[in-house]
Amino acid sequence: MTDTTSQSNLADKLLQRAAPGRAEFEDLVVVPIFAVIVALIVGALIMLATAVDIETIGRSYLALLQGSVGSMNAISETLTSAIPLVLAGLGLALGFRAGLFNIGAEGQIVVGGIAAVIVGFSFPNMPWIIHMPLALLAGAVAGGLYASIAGYLRAATGAHEVITTIMLNLSSYLLLSYMLGLEWMQRPGRSDPVSKSVLPSAELPRLLTDIDPNLRLHAGIFVMIAAVILVHWLLFKTRTGFEYRASGENPDAARYAGMHASAIIVFAMATAGALAGLAGANQVLGVLERATPGFSSGIGFDAISVALLGRSHPVGVLFAGLLFGALEAGGRQMQVDAGVSIDLISIIQALIIVFIAAPLLVRAIFPWGFKKPAGR
Amino acid sequence: MDVELRGITKRFGPVTANDNVNLTIRAGEVLGLLGENGAGKSTMMNILSGLYSPDEGEILIDGKRVDFEGPGDGIAAGIGMVHQHFMLVPVFTVAENVILGVEPTGMFDYLDLATARKQVRDINEKYGLQVNPDALIEDLPVGIQQRVEILKVLFRSAEVLILDEPTAVLTPQEVEDFFGIVKSLRDAGKAIVFITHKLHEILEISDRINVLRGGRITGEGDPKSMTENQLAEMMVGRPVSFDVDKGPFKPGETLLDVKNLMVLNENDETAVENVSFHVRSGEVVGIAGVQGNGQSELIEALTGLAHAAGGKIDFLGRDITNVSVRERHRMGMAHVPEDRHKSGMISNFTIYENMVLNTYYEDRFSSGPAIKWPDVLKTAAQYAVDFDVRTPSVYLKAGNLSGGNQQKMVVARELERETKLVIASQPTRGLDVGSIEYIHSRLMGARDEGDGVIIVSSELDEIMALSDRVLVMYDGKIVAEFDATAGPLDKNAIGLAMAGVTA
Ligand SMILES: Nc1ncnc2c1ncn2[C@@H]1O[C@H](COP(=O)(O)OP(=O)(O)OP(=O)(O)O)[C@@H](O)[C@H]1O
Numbered sequence: 001m002t003d004t005t006s007q008s009n010l011a012d013k014l015l016q017r018a019a020p021g022r023a024e025f026e027d028l029v030v031v032p033i034f035a036v037i038v039a040l041i042v043g044a045l046i047m048l049a050t051a052v053d054i055e056t057i058g059r060s061y062l063a064l065l066q067g068s069v070g071s072m073n074a075i076s077e078t079l080t081s082a083i084p085l086v087l088a089g090l091g092l093a094l095g096f097r098a099g100l101f102n103i104g105a106e107g108q109i110v111v112g113g114i115a116a117v118i119v120g121f122s123f124p125n126m127p128w129i130i131h132m133p134l135a136l137l138a139g140a141v142a143g144g145l146y147a148s149i150a151g152y153l154r155a156a157t158g159a160h161e162v163i164t165t166i167m168l169n170l171s172s173y174l175l176l177s178y179m180l181g182l183e184w185m186q187r188p189g190r191s192d193p194v195s196k197s198v199l200p201s202a203e204l205p206r207l208l209t210d211i212d213p214n215l216r217l218h219a220g221i222f223v224m225i226a227a228v229i230l231v232h233w234l235l236f237k238t239r240t241g242f243e244y245r246a247s248g249e250n251p252d253a254a255r256y257a258g259m260h261a262s263a264i265i266v267f268a269m270a271t272a273g274a275l276a277g278l279a280g281a282n283q284v285l286g287v288l289e290r291a292t293p294g295f296s297s298g299i300g301f302d303a304i305s306v307a308l309l310g311r312s313h314p315v316g317v318l319f320a321g322l323l324f325g326a327l328e329a330g331g332r333q334m335q336v337d338a339g340v341s342i343d344l345i346s347i348i349q350a351l352i353i354v355f356i357a358a359p360l361l362v363r364a365i366f367p368w369g370f371k372k373p374a375g376r
Numbered sequence: 377m378d379v380e381l382r383g384i385t386k387r388f389g390p391v392t393a394n395d396n397v398n399l400t401i402r403a404g405e406v407l408g409l410l411g412e413n414g415a416g417k418s419t420m421m422n423i424l425s426g427l428y429s430p431d432e433g434e435i436l437i438d439g440k441r442v443d444f445e446g447p448g449d450g451i452a453a454g455i456g457m458v459h460q461h462f463m464l465v466p467v468f469t470v471a472e473n474v475i476l477g478v479e480p481t482g483m484f485d486y487l488d489l490a491t492a493r494k495q496v497r498d499i500n501e502k503y504g505l506q507v508n509p510d511a512l513i514e515d516l517p518v519g520i521q522q523r524v525e526i527l528k529v530l531f532r533s534a535e536v537l538i539l540d541e542p543t544a545v546l547t548p549q550e551v552e553d554f555f556g557i558v559k560s561l562r563d564a565g566k567a568i569v570f571i572t573h574k575l576h577e578i579l580e581i582s583d584r585i586n587v588l589r590g591g592r593i594t595g596e597g598d599p600k601s602m603t604e605n606q607l608a609e610m611m612v613g614r615p616v617s618f619d620v621d622k623g624p625f626k627p628g629e630t631l632l633d634v635k636n637l638m639v640l641n642e643n644d645e646t647a648v649e650n651v652s653f654h655v656r657s658g659e660v661v662g663i664a665g666v667q668g669n670g671q672s673e674l675i676e677a678l679t680g681l682a683h684a685a686g687g688k689i690d691f692l693g694r695d696i697t698n699v700s701v702r703e704r705h706r707m708g709m710a711h712v713p714e715d716r717h718k719s720g721m722i723s724n725f726t727i728y729e730n731m732v733l734n735t736y737y738e739d740r741f742s743s744g745p746a747i748k749w750p751d752v753l754k755t756a757a758q759y760a761v762d763f764d765v766r767t768p769s770v771y772l773k774a775g776n777l778s779g780g781n782q783q784k785m786v787v788a789r790e791l792e793r794e795t796k797l798v799i800a801s802q803p804t805r806g807l808d809v810g811s812i813e814y815i816h817s818r819l820m821g822a823r824d825e826g827d828g829v830i831i832v833s834s835e836l837d838e839i840m841a842l843s844d845r846v847l848v849m850y851d852g853k854i855v856a857e858f859d860a861t862a863g864p865l866d867k868n869a870i871g872l873a874m875a876g877v878t879a
């Protein structure tokens with residue numbers, strides 16, 4: 001105890017990081033891979049059961065592969081679909097880390113999209129270097145404010161965020177159809193609910209049109225990458241992230257440590273909403289160029305799966321978002337080539353989540369893929 | 377039923393928690409298991425109960441080899457474990473908890489609660505457990521909840537009962553009742569493994585003692601002939617001093633001044649009533665009392681976790697009655713919470729994150745919005761060395777530390793900073809004798825450097841050994857005060873005051 005050199009040697013030893021255990025590797029890599037495989041197999045069985053012949057099943061999976069990574073266009077489509085999923089998924093992941101089961105990404109996407117569209121068509125003559133970031137920012141701010149309603153209600157009254165965010169999702173749809181009928185919002189000369197178009201100066205520019213004008217991949221991918229890095233930094237390198245994670249893991253300990261629970265709840269909700277709002281802004285500024293009813297197309301719900309599949313870790317969310325983007329892009333191809341309904345893709349996505357959530361089941365199906373039964 | 381462990385080895389990554397352990401457990405006998413924090417006691421018992429599977433070695437029941445695939449197999453073979461952390465459903469009744477998972481059912485899966493209640497009552501009677509089968513768990517004191525855990529394993533017809541530090545959370549009176557139950561179980565022919573860090577307990581109750589060190593069995597003891605000192609030395613490998621080295625008593629100015637404090641508990645009942653006291657620099661004030669007489673609420677109010685419903689708290693000359701936890705912490709208040717799992721640590725965080733759980737915001741560890749993790753890591757490793765937290769790395773999840781090492785981690789975090797007032801609730805809960813010695817010396821060190829220290833403990837011996845002044849709480853009030861500087865404390869008088877007998 002008194003020998004100082006041996007003490008500092010001991011301290012150095014404690015600083016060594018154990019090599020990531022086999023169990024962690026299995027959890028993070030092997031289980032998800034097997035889950036995807038099992039889901040695809042079960043998907044095939046479902047097709048069989050619905051009297052789809054084997055040849056068509058083969059063709060559909062081939063189309064799935066081709067449509068997601070088989071060509072330049074496929075990859076572009078996969079990435080384009082992944083952008084909003086990753087952004088909204090990051091927001092949800094952040095909330096999950098803070099112990100908030102925010103399922104309101106859908107509503108936050110809608111509200112963020114509306115704000116981005118309004119800014120996007122309202123400022124002619126603005127240089128793009130200001131206009132485009134401003135429109136993105138408007139989306140983030142709107143999404144953030146919208147989500148903090150639920151955060152505030154939770155912190156001030158204890159109203160559970162699952163309930164309030166569901167209500168806010170529904171309200172957002174109504175808000176959208178109301179606003180699309182407003183004179184200053186609706187596209188002139190149209191009677192159906194379509195907003196004015198986003199001005200070119202606010203659009204997220206397409207990146208690959210030089211190669212092929214049909215490639216839709218847009219600059220939102222940089223927003224997505226920046227968001228992954230930013231959220232990773234926020235969660236793991238900052239005081240705020242430490243507070244989020246502590247409150248999520250053990251609220252009593254967070255209180256004991258002097259952290260401010262209600263501020264954390266409101267702030268975490270707002271950040272989550274801002275990311276979802278950005279996702280909405282990306283859709284309208286990069287893909288759709290206007291807002292229509294249902295432009296969010298359930299991305300906010302798929303993002304829940306993405307966040308869960310990604311284990312609420314920014315890098316995990318990135319990969320999960322890419323996977324779901326690929327399934328979506330490939331699913332469209334599958335529908336075209338093999339005539340199999342795109343609903344099958346939803347089934348496969350759902351199955352992946354089921355198998356991820358039940359690692360023991362996956363381990364039981366593939367005993368040879370794992371070293372030992374979980375945690376023993 | 378006799379059980380034999382042969383050559384059991386269990387590794388967690390680089391740690392060998394059990395190293396070729398042999399152990400025999402016999403029917404009608406209490407086997408005392410003793411060992412330092414992290415020696416591998418809980419791990420070995422988790423293997424015996426089927427929760428972990430050993431890397432090497434075998435388990436024999438009555439000479440026949442058994443292989444457990446999970447805790448279900450352990451209990452099916454008649455081996456039941458009562459964990460230190462109870463696993464009860466608070467909103468269920470005793471009977472419902474007991475039958476959970478093995479519910480007796482009638483036709484159409486009808487839940488036969490009447491039979492269950494009767495069976496619970498029979499077991500109750502047989503071993504003198506005295507638990508009301510219809511009481512809700514959340515209404516029961518810890519000591520009774522523990523009996524429910526015992527009921528659970530008995531209901532599943534366990535012949536071997538493993539009790540992992542059962543007395544750590546009990547009051548002295550509860551311990552006595554608990555020993556009565558253990559004895560009646562033994563006399564009924566059950567085999568019992570009893571883990572504790574309290575040497576007098578192990579001498580009192582066990583028929584045989586095994587000592588574990590560094591994952592190996594290093595000695596056998598005979599409770600009839602051995603003394604606490606011998607046991608302690610066998611355990612830690614050096615003589616242990618049970619006396620606390622205290623510097624001369626030199627109290628300074630008043631640091632903490634509490635006047636007419638009122639605190640309500642979560643049901644809005646008065647938990648602390650009109651309490652006034654002060655703590656001076658260089659002074660240890662012990663708060664004695666049977667658990668549940670307002671001590672917890674008092675500490676919560678002092679540290680800012682609970683609101684004061686009335687009265688006033690002054691700290692360093694400033695009125696802090698309505699000041700936040702963070703601000704009090706900043707002013708130099710340290711707090712070792714009574715229940716480390718509830719609030720003192722985050723099991724899923726690494727050791728280094730836990731080491732800065734409430735100091736991460738300080739300039740030492742943060743600049744701007746960012747935490748300086750390299751500095752945190754270095755400091756955490758140093759704390760771990762100073763407090764002898766046994767771990768291969770500070771990157772380990774705190775939940776994977778042994779119970780006692782978790783406690784050392786929490787105490788290290790609180791004592792290794794600039795403090796003015798140290799508030800320590802059950803500071804040595806779950807610690808081995810060697811570690812208790814060290815923590816006591818650190819608490820005394822804080823006092824001798826001029827800190828005020830408040831100790832709350834259910835161990836009267838601990839309070840008496842450390843305190844310069846002892847306050848006794850009963851029914852939310854301070855009912856007696858004893859001065860240790862005037863002469864030796866009268867344990868009997870304190871005990872009477874704790875029981876509410878006014879002199
Ligand atoms: N799940 C785990 N993962 C990694 N290491 C573990 C795990 N469980 C226990 N250990 C390590 O194994 C060793 C033995 O731990 P164990 O809990 O058996 O000690 P113990 O004798 O019960 O100590 P205590 O008296 O403090 O409760 C410790 O070094 C501990 O850190």
Ligand SMILES: [Mg+2]
Pocket residue numbers: 417418419540778779780
């Ligand atoms: Mg233990």
